[in-house]
């Protein structure tokens with residue numbers, strides 16, 4: 001049996017724990033590939049990952065096909081450096097096809113991309129509609145003619161509650177903490193903590209100061225930014241566990257759920 005890693009608050013690397021707890025890059029590559037192929041009947045090659053953090057998705061994207069290229073954008077030099085070392089650094093020759101850049105997504109000056117994505121609700125840092133609109137306009141302008149913008153969103157009554165969700169991971173516990181929600185302006189403050197078997201904790205390893213945007217608001221804003229179409233991909237339910245089954249299909253009417261995560265795909 002593989003030995004459980006022995007993490008403590010002193011030895012653990014918060015970026016590595018984040019990647020393990022939160023990200024599922026293989027599923028995302030699969031989703032992006034499937035939806036693009038269905039839309040344009042060919043394989044997508046170029047990806048721009050906005051708010052890329054450690055660039056884990058960029059790494060998996062270039063690994064998934066020898067012609068694929070990826071550029072990740074993030075404001076934080078520390079996380080970019082970590083990603084270059086630990087993700088792009090593991091790519092060997094494929095490293096030539098991936099770049100992580102310290103850039104504001106609002107000011108990005110990259111060549112046109114077939115796919116631009118913003119995952120883990122990162123675009124919710126734009127709390128004013130004018131900022132969100134500016135982001136969507138600049139993303140649209142940076143898309144190839146056959147292109148798509150993809151983001152995720154969350155909702156359901158739980159999204160407005162103060163709660164802590166714990167998930168057991170090998171050697172540690174991941175804690176998602178919704179610390180504050182203001183129903184007047186929909187500002188939502190969240191944090192991630194990591195707990196370890198020796199009783200130590202990395203408190204507020206990551207913090208988020210967001211606006212909880214609704215699907216309808218986001219789609220209206222995408223339309224105002226000039227996108228011709230936007231569609232929601234809703235997660236199916238596993239009949240046995242009654243939780244999400246990881247299969248996202250295009251839907252326009254669904255029953256609300258206590259807590260849900262969906263993808264949104266917009267075409268230029």
Ligand SMILES: C[S@@+](CC[C@H](N)C(=O)[O-])C[C@H]1O[C@@H](n2cnc3c(N)ncnc32)[C@H](O)[C@@H]1O
Pocket residue numbers: 022023050051052053054073074075076079103104105106119120122125
């Ligand atoms: C929640 S992390 C996202 C990490 C990764 N994309 C994921 O899916 O888990 C959000 C990241 O957005 C970055 N960020 C915030 N505002 C930004 C901006 N205007 N331009 C580029 N990056 C930004 C932060 O530095 C942070 O690393």
